[in-house]
Amino acid sequence: MDRPASLLDEALSLDDGDSNNLRPWRGRVVLVEDCVETNGAFVLHHLIKRFISPNLSSSDSVVIFVAFAQPFSHYDRILRKMGCNLAVQRENKRLIFFDMLMLECPDDGVEGGIIALYGNIQKAVEVVSSLNKNVTIMIDDISLLEVAANGSTKDVLDFMHYCHTLTTQFGCTIITVIHEDIYSSGDQFTLPLQMEHLADIKIKAEPLVTGLAADVHGQLTVLNKGRSDGLGRWKSKIRNFHYRVKENSVDYFYPGGRS
Amino acid sequence: MADAICRVLRDGALEGEHATSLTINDSVDSPFGPIVFDYIFTQLSSFISSGKSQSRGIVLVAFSRSPSFTVELLKSRGIDIATTHEWLRILDCYTDPLGWKERLKERGAIKTPSTEASLIVNLCKDVRNLDGLFSLIIALGKGLVGEGKSRFSVAIDSVSEMLRHTSLSSVASLLSNARSHAQISSVFWLHHFDLHDMKTNAAFEYMSSMVANVKPLATATNVLRENSENLSLLEQNYKRGQFHASLKRRNGRVRIMCEEFSIGQSLVKFTSMSARKNETAQSLVPKVQFNLQLSDKERSDRAKVVLPFEHQETEKSVQIYDGRKSETEGKYDSSTEKLQKQEDSRRGEIIYFRDSDDEMPDSDEDPDDDLDI
Numbered sequence: 001m002d003r004p005a006s007l008l009d010e011a012l013s014l015d016d017g018d019s020n021n022l023r024p025w026r027g028r029v030v031l032v033e034d035c036v037e038t039n040g041a042f043v044l045h046h047l048i049k050r051f052i053s054p055n056l057s058s059s060d061s062v063v064i065f066v067a068f069a070q071p072f073s074h075y076d077r078i079l080r081k082m083g084c085n086l087a088v089q090r091e092n093k094r095l096i097f098f099d100m101l102m103l104e105c106p107d108d109g110v111e112g113g114i115i116a117l118y119g120n121i122q123k124a125v126e127v128v129s130s131l132n133k134n135v136t137i138m139i140d141d142i143s144l145l146e147v148a149a150n151g152s153t154k155d156v157l158d159f160m161h162y163c164h165t166l167t168t169q170f171g172c173t174i175i176t177v178i179h180e181d182i183y184s185s186g187d188q189f190t191l192p193l194q195m196e197h198l199a200d201i202k203i204k205a206e207p208l209v210t211g212l213a214a215d216v217h218g219q220l221t222v223l224n225k226g227r228s229d230g231l232g233r234w235k236s237k238i239r240n241f242h243y244r245v246k247e248n249s250v251d252y253f254y255p256g257g258r259s
Numbered sequence: 260m261a262d263a264i265c266r267v268l269r270d271g272a273l274e275g276e277h278a279t280s281l282t283i284n285d286s287v288d289s290p291f292g293p294i295v296f297d298y299i300f301t302q303l304s305s306f307i308s309s310g311k312s313q314s315r316g317i318v319l320v321a322f323s324r325s326p327s328f329t330v331e332l333l334k335s336r337g338i339d340i341a342t343t344h345e346w347l348r349i350l351d352c353y354t355d356p357l358g359w360k361e362r363l364k365e366r367g368a369i370k371t372p373s374t375e376a377s378l379i380v381n382l383c384k385d386v387r388n389l390d391g392l393f394s395l396i397i398a399l400g401k402g403l404v405g406e407g408k409s410r411f412s413v414a415i416d417s418v419s420e421m422l423r424h425t426s427l428s429s430v431a432s433l434l435s436n437a438r439s440h441a442q443i444s445s446v447f448w449l450h451h452f453d454l455h456d457m458k459t460n461a462a463f464e465y466m467s468s469m470v471a472n473v474k475p476l477a478t479a480t481n482v483l484r485e486n487s488e489n490l491s492l493l494e495q496n497y498k499r500g501q502f503h504a505s506l507k508r509r510n511g512r513v514r515i516m517c518e519e520f521s522i523g524q525s526l527v528k529f530t531s532m533s534a535r536k537n538e539t540a541q542s543l544v545p546k547v548q549f550n551l552q553l554s555d556k557e558r559s560d561r562a563k564v565v566l567p568f569e570h571q572e573t574e575k576s577v578q579i580y581d582g583r584k585s586e587t588e589g590k591y592d593s594s595t596e597k598l599q600k601q602e603d604s605r606r607g608e609i610i611y612f613r614d615s616d617d618e619m620p621d622s623d624e625d626p627d628d629d630l631d632i
Contacts, residue, residue, distance in 0.1 A: 115359050119359075120368075122363070122369045123369050161356065165353065197290065225290060225497055239490075
């Protein structure tokens with residue numbers, strides 16, 4: 001790792017220690033919240049690269065990617081610019097890609113759709129875990145999963161609960177994306193709030209309060225809830241910084257830290 | 260005070276009364292409900308395992324965390340794991356609440372889930388059937404303490420998960436059945452109150468004899484939007500919080516208590532509110548250029564000031580300056596009786612003649628309308 005750790009890595013505690021640096025992530029649930037003006041996809045791309053990247057010393061990590069939003073070629077093109085070849089990783093079985101663009105649940109229930117999807121995920125996790133590798137499950141995104149589940153919030157939460165059981169059973173990490181602004185804030189019992197209760201780390205991408213700016217695209221707030229478990233305690237921390245999405249990379253800087 | 264709650268749970272129910280029940284409320288702003296739940300659970304567990312409580316066993320209905328977590332938790336708190344089979348049963352509603360894994364296994368899609376089946380853990384595969392769940396809880400409890408007069412406790416983590424699978428009325432009926440069961444000594448449950456509407460929250464509070472609310476220290480919901488200076492303030496909300504508890508007595512009296520807690524190395528520590536009040540007040544108030552608080556000297560000076568009319572209580576004569584120069588000013592030391600006599604003779608008088616009898620004193624007529632300007 002020759003490049004300096006970015007603010008995002010620091011906020012996510014991805015930079016401490018060279019060896020086993022995915023270890024604190026085991027069993028965590030990460031939620032990326034974004035909105036229309038500030039798309040949070042770049043955070044997801046960053047995390048794909050981070051978790052799949054072969055120059056990680058703990059290279060035994062596998063990403064299971066459940067795509068509802070974009071086809072494989074889309075992610076492949078973006079990650080290639082960032083210096084990570086997804087097609088190769090897919091052949092090396094470091095990336096398991098589920099194309100769920102066409103997933104439609106039967107009207108009579110979730111039997112065929114969501115349960116089958118969960119079965120496929122668990123099957124993949126079982127295979128990978130038996131090889132003693134870290135598994136990261138990425139779901140892009142929860143909002144479209146809800147669409148696929150015929151708008152049933154309950155089914156989505158059941159699905160997330162089952163995925164959560166994989167974190168305790170196999171030590172998986174779950175990374176999800178949700179579009180916050182498509183849910184009305186006045187409505188109780190909403191999906192974002194439920195997801196927030198489930199998540200250990202929340203990464204929120206939102207526009208600047210002061211409005212649009214030419215050289216700042218938005219701000220990221222990373223809320224890292226501390227959690228105690230057998231692996232030791234993680235201290236809670238909150239970081240807030242601005243970002244600017246560039247062609248091949250993203251700049252992160254503190255407010256006012258750029259002339 | 261959290262200990263007071265634990266003691267009430269330990270003492271359990273009187274003969275012929277409902278079991279004591281506790282709701283632990285938390286929200287996403289201060290997500291420490293599970294930690295407080297763990298604290299109360301472990302306290303009660305140590306009471307039970309040492310035979311100090313009314314109940315002889317505890318049944319944990321685990322929806323949101325796995326049984327292995329609970330076992331680890333008990334281990335870390337120094338509770339003897341070897342004896343757990345005598346007083347603990349875990350109803351595992353976490354691993355496979357809807358039977359998906361079982362169905363997938365039957366179809367051969369996945370391998371056997373490595374559920375930690377053991378003496379103390381029992382798997383529940385359909386949490387939507389609350390009648391079945393209730394009889395399972397009772398069966399587990401009776402298995403622990405046997406038939407007869409011995410009682411056991413029930414802990415539910417959490418009712419928010421239960422509400423997702425069923426309706427409020429069926430969850431309420433389960434809880435009220437548990438409360439009125441003769442062999443249950445105490446029931447407590449965790450509840451994320453921001454996920455539900457007011458009606459649901461009120462229903463749970465009615466059913467509990469104690470309510471514990473976990474609240475953030477700084478209640479700024481949109482702090483995030485403001486500036487990064489407030490971030491450290493917000494960060495405090497993930498380390499510390501307020502703990503409000505209300506204990507309802509049998510006669511309807513409610514005792515409300517407040518405490519502060521801080522999250523240490525995987526432990527929660529409760530401190531009394533007053534001890535930390537000043538400290539937190541100072542840390543929460545933004546820096547201003549004027550004093551919001553009095554120094555000790557200012558406070559004692561303020562206490563010395565005699566307010567008008569305050570001396571009336573102390574049997575001293577009235578000393579109000581009425582605008583006239585008093586002759587008695589110099590000889591104030593003379594007896595008060597003489598003074599009053601003098602004042603009587605000098606008392607002023609206002610003689611008022613009404614202009615005419617046909618005009619009422621406070622008529623609406625403009626008194627100045629005869630002026631020719």
